[in-house]
Amino acid sequence: MKRNQPFVFRLSAGFLLVVLILSSCTFPTANQFVDQNLSITQTFSAVDASIAQTQAAAGEEVPLVDPVEPVPEESESELPTETPEPTATIEHKVIPGEAPAGNQSSMTDPSSANTAGELRTNAGEYFAQNLYERPFNGDPMDTYFPDLDINRAVLNKSGNWYYETIQLTGTSPEGDMRGYYGLEIDLDLDGRGDVLILGGQPGNDWSTDNVRVWQDTNNDVGDNMILASDPPQSGNGYDKLVFDAGIGDDPDLAWVRRSPSDQNSVQLAFKPSAINSDAEFIWGAWTDLGVTKAEWYDYNDHFTADEAGSPLAELSQYYPLKALAQVDNTCRWSYGFTLEGDEPGICAIPKTATPTITPSPTPNPSSLTGIVYRDGAGELTYNPGETPISGANVHLYSGSCGSGGGEISSTTSGSDGRYSFGGLTPGSYCVDVVPAAATYTAKTNATTITVGEPKTHTVNFGYFYLG
Ligand SMILES: [Ca+2]
Ligand SMILES: [Ca+2]
Ligand SMILES: [Ca+2]
Ligand SMILES: [Ca+2]
Numbered sequence: 183m184k185r186n187q188p189f190v191f192r193l194s195a196g197f198l199l200v201v202l203i204l205s206s207c208t209f210p211t212a213n214q215f216v217d218q219n220l221s222i223t224q225t226f227s228a229v230d231a232s233i234a235q236t237q238a239a240a241g242e243e244v245p246l247v248d249p250v251e252p253v254p255e256e257s258e259s260e261l262p263t264e265t266p267e268p269t270a271t272i273e274h275k276v277i278p279g280e281a282p283a284g285n286q287s288s289m290t291d292p293s294s295a296n297t298a299g300e301l302r303t304n305a306g307e308y309f310a311q312n313l314y315e316r317p318f319n320g321d322p323m324d325t326y327f328p329d330l331d332i333n334r335a336v337l338n339k340s341g342n343w344y345y346e347t348i349q350l351t352g353t354s355p356e357g358d359m360r361g362y363y364g365l366e367i368d369l370d371l372d373g374r375g376d377v378l379i380l381g382g383q384p385g386n387d388w389s390t391d392n393v394r395v396w397q398d399t400n401n402d403v404g405d406n407m408i409l410a411s412d413p414p415q416s417g418n419g420y421d422k423l424v425f426d427a428g429i430g431d432d433p434d435l436a437w438v439r440r441s442p443s444d445q446n447s448v449q450l451a452f453k454p455s456a457i458n459s460d461a462e463f464i465w466g467a468w469t470d471l472g473v474t475k476a477e478w479y480d481y482n483d484h485f486t487a488d489e490a491g492s493p494l495a496e497l498s499q500y501y502p503l504k505a506l507a508q509v510d511n512t513c514r515w516s517y518g519f520t521l522e523g524d525e526p527g528i529c530a531i532p533k534t535a536t537p538t539i540t541p542s543p544t545p546n547p548s549s550l551t552g553i554v555y556r557d558g559a560g561e562l563t564y565n566p567g568e569t570p571i572s573g574a575n576v577h578l579y580s581g582s583c584g585s586g587g588g589e590i591s592s593t594t595s596g597s598d599g600r601y602s603f604g605g606l607t608p609g610s611y612c613v614d615v616v617p618a619a620a621t622y623t624a625k626t627n628a629t630t631i632t633v634g635e636p637k638t639h640t641v642n643f644g645y646f647y648l649g
Pocket of ligand 4: 401402403417418
């Protein structure tokens with residue numbers, strides 16, 4: 183960051199953005215990650231070149247660049263001490279806190295650790311739909327990058343920060359996290375990413391070093407066919423770099439670190455303003471240490487399947503990995519709203535993800551049974567041994583007795599006097615019986631039953647003095 187100081191404050195924020203837009207949107211390539219200072223130098227070399235081009239093209243002075251102090255690149259690191267200026271420091275006003283526990287939005291991703299020895303992946307790779315599982319070097323795929331292999335990604339919001347936690351399979355052999363880590367956000371849910379946030383080579387403390395935020399200003403991420411591969415790329419992908427290692431309108435916009443509680447996890451923090459304070463969006467996690475070019479998103483629009491190669495040994499004619507390697511991403515999930523299932527690029531919605539809130543109808547509907555009998559004792563209570571009446575007509579009505587509900591069903595008692603109705607869903611019913619021979623002095627009245635939890639209801643119908 184120190185090397186940034188003289189540069190930043192010879193520019194206004196507004197002019198800086200112009201420069202950033204005009205300059206390359208790439209982030210340091212795989213070979214540069216080992217030297218963050220080198221990558222920063224190169225970034226600003228590119229910006230300086232853009233300044234010169236802008237001046238030449240416009241044929242005018244750019245007053246916000248100090249014309250009397252052209253600074254040789256090799257002396258930039260000494261400038262803060264040699265020419266201290268009141269504004270010559272990126273002053274962070276706020277720093278993210280602890281990522282909250284919880285799981286406001288998350289997705290899982292396959293680990294390729296188990297098949298790495300066979301130089302292949304076996305899940306999570308679908309080039310045609312912009313879904314990658316490529317935590318390997320390109321051909322011959324003999325180096326596996328556990329620190330690029332996403333297992334899970336979680337997004338939570340707490341206070342004025344979004345926190346993304348990416349759980350990787352492991353670290354580098356040296357214990358480092360070598361890649362760029364972050365997420366792509368689709369604000370208008372059209373399957374085209376709108377914001378890309380990536381933070382590289384995180385250390386143990388929150389830092390804006392190597393953290394960049396891009397926007398797509400002309401909605402061409404995804405090219406002609408959203409998410410689907412359609413090279414050659416005709417658009418410019420993420421074309422506007424709005425935050426670069428603390429440089430931008432807000433020096434505190436986005437941060438990265440390793441998780442203090444899990445050595446295999448990386449955390450990003452960003453302000454809602456990075457995503458237009460949109461509270462409902464679709465997002466997906468990324469790791470990248472290969473192509474690392476924001477303007478080439480979606481990668482399956484930039485590369486053909488043949489150029490990109492494939493990690494699917496024996497399953498793909500394009501095996502092994504070629505130009506598109508050392509990258510992993512997840513399917514996409516919603517934040518702040520419930521997916522309907524037809525949104526572009528989302529993870530498959532498991533059936534258990536949409537629990538039904540209707541407690542009924544019950545899986546095993548209730549039933550109603552009973553015996554029609556000749557009540558020898560006359561108390562209208564069935565006693566074993568009393569004479570069953572067969573051929574009696576038993577009627578079932580909706581609603582409680584006397585409510586005027588219509589007849590639902592009817593049946594006839596069997597030779598043992600028994601009847602039954604099945605398939606009763608919760609509610610009230612009225613059951614009544616008319617014997618085949620209708621001479622009696624007393625009978626069990628029509629009876630209301632209330633069906634709730636699945637069970638077998640019993641109503642017996644006795645007749646006293648059936649003659
Ligand atoms: Ca993975
Ligand atoms: Ca979009
Ligand atoms: Ca496309
Ligand atoms: Ca674009």
